[in-house]
Amino acid sequence: MRAEGLTVALFATCINDVMFPGTPKAVVTVLERLGCRVEFPLEQTCCGQMFTNTGYFDAAVPDVRNYVKAFSGYDYIVGPSGSCVGAVRHQHPMLAAHAGDEALAAEVDKVVARTYDFTELLVDVLGVTDVGAYFPHxxxxxxxxxxxxxxxxxxxxxxxxxxxxxxxxxxxxxxxxxxxxxxxxxxxxxxxxxxxxxxxxxxxxxxxxxxxxxxxxxxxxxxxxxxxxxxxxxxxxxxxxxxxxxxxxxx
Amino acid sequence: MTTEHVRRTPAPPEGTYLGMPKFATNAKVQLGDNQLRKNLRNATGTIRAKRVARVAEVPEWEELRLAGEAIKNRTLRHLDAYLVQLEESLTRAGAKVHWARDAAEANAIVVSLVKAKGVDEVVKVKSMATQEIELNEALEEAGIAAWETDLAELIVQLGHDRPSHILVPAIHRNRSEVREIFLREMKLYGTPAPDNLTDDPTVLAAAARTHLREKFLRAKVAVSGANFAVAETGTLVVVESEGNGRMCLTLPETLISVVGIEKVVPTLADLEVFMRLLPRSSTGERMNPYTSMWTGATPGDGPQDVHVVLIDNGRTRVLADPEGRPALRCIPCSACLNICPVYERVGGHAYGSVYPGPIGAVLTPQLRGTSSEIDKSLPFASTLCGACFEVCPVRIPIPDMLVHLRHQVADKKRHHPGVEQTAIAAAGWVLADRSHFELAQRAAALAGRLLPGRSHLGPLPWPASPWTDARDLPVPPSESFRAWWQRTRGETA
CATH class of the missing domain: 3.40.50 (Rossmann fold)
Structure with a gap:
């Protein structure tokens, strides 16, 4: 299996971390079942979307910095949220530009390209659609x-x-x-x-x-x-x- | 009490758009109207399905969208040059060009042109620009009656109402309401509706046709807008479905067209793109029934006295903002209104503007600024679901623009911090650093432990009430993911 030995950094997202820990735990379970090694960089906080979409760009910039700090060392970053992953990819470059920080912008571009939604990582990177799940409902x-x-x-x-x-x-x-x-x-x-x-x-x-x-x-x-x-x-x-x-x- | 001005046309509702409360307040009122919600659900659902079917027939749809976007972008980049070219072409073709900085100037020009003609009424082709400058009321104040001739605009005018949709301004009305309006009002302003009027759409349309006929035949002056203005030739284009526009554009002696400066396209060839994009996006048709094109005045054929009033009214301010500029690409088709789940629930009146829905939420605050309650709230009248961008024939990135406008509104509030700013500042602090976040997580987990056996919270007082009035709130678990990870895996990262 291609997944064997692949190291994946988990972006739990703030709402899952605090309110729905079962979800990132499930990501760990599935990825480990498929042979991946999962790491959870503790510097991560949030994608900042709540601030960005309410108009408070300045409040979102520290979250972008945390994201870069947490994930810049990884080739595969996975988040169980289309919305938060979407915000990282679509809004972090804009926020880095807003901050006027070219070094940050360069880092963001690299990290953003390695950020996957959970379903993308499974289907595109691991090449798996049958993850061995059973759910008789x-x-x-x-x-x-x-x-x-x-x-x-x-x-x-x-x-x-x-x-x-x-x-x-x-x-x-x-x-x-x-x-x-x-x-x-x-x-x-x-x-x-x-x-x-x-x-x-x-x-x-x-x-x-x-x-x-x-x-x-x-x-x-x-x-x-x-x-x-x-x-x-x-x-x-x-x-x-x-x-x-x-x-x-x-x- | 002073002597009342005797109106020539039905009075619109009391109050002004700018005096309206914020969107959420208006929306709540509209949500309470079950008939309205049913009318909107049916109408938007039908037109959405038609659009999908017609767009699916065009394999190169995305290329067409990209072409439409590119043509409009290029035009806007060189708008100054194209406008001068348009003026030269129009003048050469025998039209008189007038420039208006704002609504007041535009209205004054039209009033003086009509007065110079010595008439006291005009027939109108449906036009967003004249709605925007509230021309009808300016004419009314000058003792001139402006008769709307588009069926839906007629319903709105006779109903003492405001438009609630760009393409179908009476979308909020069903046919039995239309029948009542026609029976009650037509006789006050011209040919009455027949006594045996039913709510059959064909019968209603026939009544409108009869009511309008005498106005068409009598009118010496018509007022129109334009969907496109071709710089190279000076050709104006009106796209419509009912033929009322064709009547207005050909029968009267004088034709006055009020045109926003963003309507210019460089060449006639550019129309090939827009004439494919517009009908399919707008009414879900392959072609619209009537396309009228005229180039100045043609001796012995149609209006001989042709005027074009080019209006700015905030457009150059929109143009000056690179993030806001794409709104000027709009070829008013209404696809974004029809697809918008917010619009579908509340209708157009909640938006406090002649431009409702997603495009209104990005255009109105730019044209009018964000000092009123309604204009400040419009950028927030969206879930940012993104459906509007998907259907926009000229790829206006409405969700990104809404976020940009939200930033402008939030920035202005910076000097008057309120509850929202405090909450954002607190949340910002929590998420700015891992150590702060972990502290907050322990507090949340503690709250979870204080509510043993509870999975959800029911109704709570403010500030939680906007959420919990209708939705239960899950209780945070006693252990966060991060705490679980550190407990079971150690701090290995």
Whole structure:
């Protein structure tokens, strides 16, 4: 297997680190199962997107510096979030330019090119779509906006999900429409955010799925928060956690 | 009480755009209107599906988008030269060119042209530029009636309403509402609607046709905008669907076209790109039904007294900002409105501008500045989902531009720190350094431990309420990933 001996640096993302540690743990599980060596550089904090997208570029610059400091020594950097990986690739060069720091900009360009979404690392670098997962449940997948339109992960998540043993993967109506999370949009425009999320939750319920899966826990926290309030009975799970399940391991 | 001015045309709603509250407040009102949401869902859903089907027929669609972007970029880079060329071409072709710095100047020019003609009414082709400068109200104040002749604009005008969409300004109305408006209002302003009017779209369109006919035949002056103005030839182009534009552009003696300076394209050949991009993006059609092109005045054919009012009204300010400039590439097609999940839920009125939706959120704050509550809030009226960029026929990077405008707004607030600035500063400190982050993580984990057995939190007081009013909030686990890693793997990195 090509993965044997490959060293991968894990970019956990701040929200996963604090709120959803199960997701980066699942990344470690899957990558180690595939023979990779996983490291977690402790200098990392956040992609800075929350600051950038709210208009506070200066507050985001230290996060860019931390990212470079943490990851500049690695050839493969992986994050379980299309949104955070997308922000690193799309916004860090702009933020380095904003800081007027040419040395930082040069470092950023190098690190950005080595940053992968979890699904990209599996499919493109490791060349694997069957990661040996087992998940005997009815599942629907929401392709989060930033994973599709910024990180551009394409159909990689579907390739991975379709190879999971026992899975009943059902299509989500209007899947390409935003769930309404939108970072600080969710609290600056809460009514629109909830209206969009309610429609998304409605479509999830229509599928009869037991699990809603995405590659971004922030979106999942929004849709899941709505469904939890409504006692909708649908559980949410990050793609990495789903892929970590094996036939022997109990859910 | 003073004697009331007797209006010639239906009065628009009270209040001004600039006096509107912030987007979130307007949106909440609109969200409460279930009929509106249903109308918008149906209308945008239908037009989205048509666009997808028509675009899929063109294998070189992306090349066309790139060409459209490149032509517009080049034009904007040399706008000064192309505008002078346009003026020369128009003058040579027998048109009179007028320059207007702002709305007031443009309105004054049009009013004086109409007055010089000695008439007290004009027929209008649907035009965003004249909406933007609020020409109809300026004419009304001068005792001149401006009659909208586009069906949807007529519905808006007769409904004492404001447009809520660039292409379909009455998209927020369904046919039974249109029937009521026609029955109630048409008789006050001309040929009445027939008593047996139904809400059948064909019947409604026939009533509009009859109502407008006498106005077309009577009018001595028409006012239009233009979709494109060709610098090389002085040709103006109007793209439309109903034929009302063709009537206005050919029947009257005088034709006054109000044209934003960004509408210029260098050559007639450039139209081949835009005439393919626009109908498919806009109405989801391969071709639009009516394309009118005229070059100044043609002796013995059509209007003999032809005027073109070129307006700036904030456009050179947009042009001056390299990050904001792409907004001037817009060929108003409305694809970004139709695809936008925010627009679909709240409609156009929440945006406080004749330019609603994603393009409005980037254009309006640039044209008007960001001193009002509504203009300050517009860059934040988006989830940054990116769907607008995907469908834009001239590849305007709306999400990146929204972020750029957010930065401008946040920068202005720097001198008046409030709750948001404090929260950002606190979060910024936490994430600026690993040691700060680890400290905050221990606090979060402690909070998690203080709520044993709870996976989620329900409704909470402000400042958590905007989230928790409708959404449960997960409780942070008692151990962060970082703590787990350090505990199980040691500090090996």
């Amino acid at each position: 009815r599942v629907t997948y929401h392709p989060t906006c930033h994973s599709v339109r910024v990180a551009k992960v394409g159909d990689r998540p579907y390739q991975l999900l379709s190879k999971v043993k026992g899975i009943d993967l059902v299509p989500l109506p209007d899947a390409d429409q935003c769930c309404g999370f939108g970072g600080t949009f969710s609290v600056k425009n809460p009514d629109v955010s909830v209206a969009m999320g309610a429609d998304k939750a409605h479509h999830v319920l229509e599928t009869g799925a037991e699990y809603l899966v995405t590659g971004d826990n922030a979106c999942l926290m929004h849709i899941g928060g709505l469904m939890h309030r409504q006692r909708a009975g649908v559980r949410t799970i990050h793609l990495a956690e789903l892929l970590a399940h094996t036939e022997g391991g109990a859910r």
